[in-house]
Amino acid sequence: DAGVTQSPTHLIKTRGQHVTLRCSPISGHKSVSWYQQVLGQGPQFIFQYYEKEERGRGNFPDRFSARQFPNYSSELNVNALLLGDSALYLCASSPRGLLTQYFGPGTRLLVL
Amino acid sequence: GQQLNQSPQSMFIQEGEDVSMNCTSSSIFNTWLWYKQDPGEGPVLLIALYKAGELTSNGRLTAQFGITRKDSFLNISASIPSDVGIYFCAGLNYGGSQGNLIFGKGTKLSVKP
Numbered sequence: 564d565a566g567v568t569q570s571p572t573h574l575i576k577t578r579g580q581h582v583t584l585r586c587s588p589i590s591g592h593k594s595v596s597w598y599q600q601v602l603g604q605g606p607q608f609i610f611q612y613y614e615k616e617e618r619g620r621g622n623f624p625d626r627f628s629a630r631q632f633p634n635y636s637s638e639l640n641v642n643a644l645l646l647g648d649s650a651l652y653l654c655a656s657s658p659r660g661l662l663t664q665y666f667g668p669g670t671r672l673l674v675l
Numbered sequence: 676g677q678q679l680n681q682s683p684q685s686m687f688i689q690e691g692e693d694v695s696m697n698c699t700s701s702s703i704f705n706t707w708l709w710y711k712q713d714p715g716e717g718p719v720l721l722i723a724l725y726k727a728g729e730l731t732s733n734g735r736l737t738a739q740f741g742i743t744r745k746d747s748f749l750n751i752s753a754s755i756p757s758d759v760g761i762y763f764c765a766g767l768n769y770g771g772s773q774g775n776l777i778f779g780k781g782t783k784l785s786v787k788p
Contacts, residue, residue: 604780
């Protein structure tokens, strides 16, 4: 069975640009969450989507947005990139909530 | 953002040794989770704790949910080389299908040279 997949695996952008990260959940999972993991830190919760609706939001600026599609895949968008946005962005899926989540391998974003 | 305090930050293990790590918070959580992350991969859930005082085992791993609901402990018995990695605790408060998951900064396990 396929796990959570994320694309791209690596990305280099410059300050001020915009980026879109994509996530495909495990088949049958309706909840997708996004996390930012800065080097040397634990993941920080950004968003949770369930049944295409936002169900939770962490302490991130409005430059960060996300959406979930009818097939339960999800996109994370970040506008006006800052150097501090450089991080590993993790997507996790679960049948419903945040309890039994399966994480993808992440997208490593470098902002120059 | 809010993070949990994990200790130690790093430790070296020799095969066969027992390992202990803990996690504390200023906030109460109604669920504690322990994850392991290997290089280049996302975290993998090891143990979930649902009740204050609960002790749960998963093979050589044992975790406890503190009575105050503000801390948790993870023990690894008879460590093996594949135990190397970063261990994260996470606190969860949830209702229905939503919630907020707060991670610690991690405890890095390495092999003694």
